Amino acid sequence: MRASRVFVIAGREARSIVASPSGAIIIGTFWAVAGLILMSLLFQYRDGVLRLAQTSGMQTGPRGLHINDWVIRLLVQNMGTVLVLFVPLLTMRGFAEERRTGNLELLMSQPVRGAELLLGKFLGAQLSLLACLAVLIPHAVVLAVVSTPDWVWAATAVFGLLLVGLLFGAVGTLLSVLSRSQIEAGVLSLGALLLLAMGPGSLASGRGLAAAIGRYLSILGRFEDFARGVMDLGHVAFFLGATLVILALALRSLDLVRWQG
Amino acid sequence: MDTGTAASHAEESPLIEAIGLSKAYGAVQAVQDLSLSVHRGEILGLLGPNGAGKSTTLRMLIGFQFPDVGEIRLDGRNVFREGDTARFELGYMPEQLPLYAEMPVRSYLGYFARIKGVPSPRKSVERVVERLDLGAVIGRSCGNLSRGYRQRVGLAQALLADPQVLILDEPTSGLDPNQIHDFRELIRGLGRDRAVLLSTHILPEAMAICDRVTILNRGRVVASGTPRDLAAGDSALHWARLRTTVNPGDDDVGRFGLVPEGEAGVYSVQRDLTPEEARTLLGRIVTEGWELLEWHAGAAGLEAVFRRLTLGEESAAFGDGASEGTAEQSAPDPQDPSGAIADAPADPASRTREENGIENGPKAGQGSFFPKRGGRR
Numbered sequence: 001m002r003a004s005r006v007f008v009i010a011g012r013e014a015r016s017i018v019a020s021p022s023g024a025i026i027i028g029t030f031w032a033v034a035g036l037i038l039m040s041l042l043f044q045y046r047d048g049v050l051r052l053a054q055t056s057g058m059q060t061g062p063r064g065l066h067i068n069d070w071v072i073r074l075l076v077q078n079m080g081t082v083l084v085l086f087v088p089l090l091t092m093r094g095f096a097e098e099r100r101t102g103n104l105e106l107l108m109s110q111p112v113r114g115a116e117l118l119l120g121k122f123l124g125a126q127l128s129l130l131a132c133l134a135v136l137i138p139h140a141v142v143l144a145v146v147s148t149p150d151w152v153w154a155a156t157a158v159f160g161l162l163l164v165g166l167l168f169g170a171v172g173t174l175l176s177v178l179s180r181s182q183i184e185a186g187v188l189s190l191g192a193l194l195l196l197a198m199g200p201g202s203l204a205s206g207r208g209l210a211a212a213i214g215r216y217l218s219i220l221g222r223f224e225d226f227a228r229g230v231m232d233l234g235h236v237a238f239f240l241g242a243t244l245v246i247l248a249l250a251l252r253s254l255d256l257v258r259w260q261g
Numbered sequence: 262m263d264t265g266t267a268a269s270h271a272e273e274s275p276l277i278e279a280i281g282l283s284k285a286y287g288a289v290q291a292v293q294d295l296s297l298s299v300h301r302g303e304i305l306g307l308l309g310p311n312g313a314g315k316s317t318t319l320r321m322l323i324g325f326q327f328p329d330v331g332e333i334r335l336d337g338r339n340v341f342r343e344g345d346t347a348r349f350e351l352g353y354m355p356e357q358l359p360l361y362a363e364m365p366v367r368s369y370l371g372y373f374a375r376i377k378g379v380p381s382p383r384k385s386v387e388r389v390v391e392r393l394d395l396g397a398v399i400g401r402s403c404g405n406l407s408r409g410y411r412q413r414v415g416l417a418q419a420l421l422a423d424p425q426v427l428i429l430d431e432p433t434s435g436l437d438p439n440q441i442h443d444f445r446e447l448i449r450g451l452g453r454d455r456a457v458l459l460s461t462h463i464l465p466e467a468m469a470i471c472d473r474v475t476i477l478n479r480g481r482v483v484a485s486g487t488p489r490d491l492a493a494g495d496s497a498l499h500w501a502r503l504r505t506t507v508n509p510g511d512d513d514v515g516r517f518g519l520v521p522e523g524e525a526g527v528y529s530v531q532r533d534l535t536p537e538e539a540r541t542l543l544g545r546i547v548t549e550g551w552e553l554l555e556w557h558a559g560a561a562g563l564e565a566v567f568r569r570l571t572l573g574e575e576s577a578a579f580g581d582g583a584s585e586g587t588a589e590q591s592a593p594d595p596q597d598p599s600g601a602i603a604d605a606p607a608d609p610a611s612r613t614r615e616e617n618g619i620e621n622g623p624k625a626g627q628g629s630f631f632p633k634r635g636g637r638r
Contacts, residue, residue, distance in 0.1 A: 008375045012361075020363060102359040106418075109323035109353035109428075110376050111345040259327050260286075 005112055006120045013124020017090060018131050026089045030082070030132040037078045038071070038139050042146065045070045067147040068154065073227045075139070076157040080164050080223050083129075084197050087165065088189035090128050091172025094121040096185040099257070114254045122173045122247060129165050133158075153229030160226020163239035164219065168193055170246035177253045274337055275300045276350075276426050276456035277322065282331035284317050284480075291317040292328070293480045297458075301425065304452035306467035306488075307460040309477035310571045315460045318477070319430055322458070323353045335426050349377065352419030356431040356460075358411050362404025366395060366414055369403050370421065377422040389417040393447075409440045416447070427451060429459040433466060445470050464567055478571045502529045502555040503546060517542050527554065 017023040048065050098104040107117060136158060143149050172189040179185035196219060203214025204221060215221060222235040275298035282295040292314040299305045309315045320326035322333055324340040324347070333340040338347035361369055367386065374382035390399055393413045398406060406414065412432065419427060432448060433441045449470050451457060461467055467474045468488045475485040484491055504527050509519055517538065519528040534542065546553055 002378070005376055005378065008372065012364075012372055016361065016363065098359075102355055102357055103361070105320065105323070105325045106353065106355055106359060107376075108325040109348060109351060110373065111347075111349040111351075111378060111422075112376055113345050255327075258325060 002116065005116045006123065009112075009117060009120025010123035010127060013094065013121050014127035014131075017093070017124070017128040023128065026086065027128070027132050030086050031135045033082055034075075034079060034135040034139070037082075038075055038142065041071045041074050041078075042142075066150075067143060068150045068229065071143065071147075072149060072154050072157055073229075076161050076227045077224065079133075080161055080220070080227075081197070083161075083165055083168055084193045085190065086132060087125075087129065087168040087172050087193065088186045090132075091125045091169055091176050092179075092182040092186035092189060093176070094125060094173055094185075095176040095254075096179040096182045099179075100181055104257075108258070114258075115251055118173070118177075118247065118251050118254060121176075122169060122250075125169050125173065126166065129169060133161065133165070150229065156229045156231045157227045159231070160223050160235075163226070163236065164223050166243045167219065167239050167246070168196075170243045170250070171196065174246050174250040174253060177250050177257065273300065275334075276336050277305075277428075277458055278332075278334040279318075279322060280332045280334075282318065282321055282328045282333070284314075284321060284326070284328050290480050292321070295331070295477070295480070295482055297475055297482070297485070299426075299456040299458050301456055302453060303472045304448065304457040304459065304470055306471035306474040307458060307477065308462075308464070308467055308474055308567060312479075313477040313571065314480040315477055316430070317480075319428060319458075319460055322428055323351060324348055349422060350425045352422065352424035352427045354412075354415040354419040354427075354429045354432060356434055358415035360403035360406070360411060360414060362402065364403050365400050366390075366403060366406070367399045369414065370417055373418045374421045379422050385421045385423075388423075389420045392420065393417045408435045409437065412436060412440070412444065416444075420451075425455050427455055427457045427459075429457065431461055432459055433461070433463065441466075476567060476570050483570045501542065501553065502527065504528075504552040504554055506550060506552075509549075513545060517545075 018027065045065065045067060048070060052065055095104065098107065108114075140149075140154070143154075171192050172185070175188040175192060176182075176185040179188060198220075200214045200217035201220050203210050204218050205211065206214075222232070222238060225232050225235060277297070277299040279295060279297050282292055283290070284292040295314070295318060297305065297307075307315050307318065317326065321328045321331075322335075322340070324333070324344050327341065335347040336350045338350075340347045361372075364372070367390075370386045370389065371382055374385045379385045390396055393416060395410070395413055395417060398410050398414075403411070403414065412435070416429070416432065419429070429448070433444045436444060445466065448457060448459065452470070452472075459471070471488060473486060474488050474491065476483050476491075502522070504524075506526070508526075509528065513519060517534065518531045520531040521528055530542070545551070
């Protein structure tokens, strides 16, 4: 596999999303939603601090209302949920639209391997997701101005968000490979990500094997640890492994498309 | 194709080679036991009605679609097992060129040049832009191009890596006559040192630029050969009026289907003659000193062949588009070895597959190269 071809495909894919009017709308909306979430959390944090100061005279700090716990954790957790809605919008075009227009046929006539094409499309969607998540940079500036966050915690939480983005992106790419239109891919991805995000968690509360499986597969549960600033290598391996498995399935699905025509 | 070229083709392996391809979509057999080969310096036209299996065949040839059975080699490399190296020598131009509408032509070509891994993408782009005269639209978005320019951009994309193999799907579709002329000239030029396979519905195009044509119907090759051979194969339609000095013998009457007309000594041939029969009759006319009053040679043309092979003999109006001549215009000279009749072998049925240029058909029940008798008058 040649990385140069992967990056060429990824670059075009990312540009086609980010530079398009629909891409601008998606990214703009994501930024607006993220901004609203931050603003809402900051107001809650301010109100909480004021109430606590009035009642007990405590200052903010490790033993009081810390901005990491009240803002960064909740911000990142909420953005993880928002990704369920937005990742399908970024991945749905990838293969489904290329297939509908006939570009997939043209691309596959090039000296490109299926894995290169798949990784290129996947990375392209990830780059456009990074354009969405770049909203965290101004957020960090705002947080630095209003408080003194624990940056290691914040970095761990963002790292978790990126891992979730990788996994969701892989699911979206897989379903885009299997779909004949971007609408179909988008709807299927949204449904699949909702199931993936909510399903295992709903099983995890009980006891027994089902609960154990639910806890193991619970994406939100694992993500919550990152949001709390806990870097668990087991979680990292889970997200990376699941992403690779789904990408491998996508590669096999691409072969399936080539059997079906 | 001259004999020298044919001899060199026999020596070198084909640049495009498909062996025994079959592909089914559920119960529908799209392509069945299809084999073809294209050598360097050769342009092969793939003809067939809609649904004949052309698109499936092209998709398999370019490596996009797996065949159920069969093997495809481009420049000796298996297109699936050695896909990326095999496809480096492939330039493909689909019929409905799916350009990225938002990309300027320069970026589009640059993108494909980098995907193809050409050593110097910028130079490659400049080369194809110059060759296809795309300078005027190089900065324009692909979505704003006219049909003619879209086709040129598509061909430019196919030529970026200077491939040895070109597969073109309906390359002149939607072009105006001037553009069609230019495109055909271009393809002819490209075919001099490459293997070109083009799919087309336009039969005059196949006649004009293809060295060989392969006709598909219902997923099978029903005919393959040079356009001239295929058309000449159907030039069995000969009939004549002649005046004899003495009444012809029963042998001649029976052999040529001679029927006396009202005027004494005037006979007409009341059935179509094969090239061999026509040649024999001409020989009799010369040796007996009969007067040839009228001779019609039905060079039916590729269109009639196509219609007969793809519609079935009953449906095809065999005389459609036939260029018929009078004795002065088209009677073949038995002494002229270049004439269609003089070239014809002794018995069409006994022509070898090689002589017919047949690679894979026709098969039983699919029609021969020669028409049924008595279909015209």
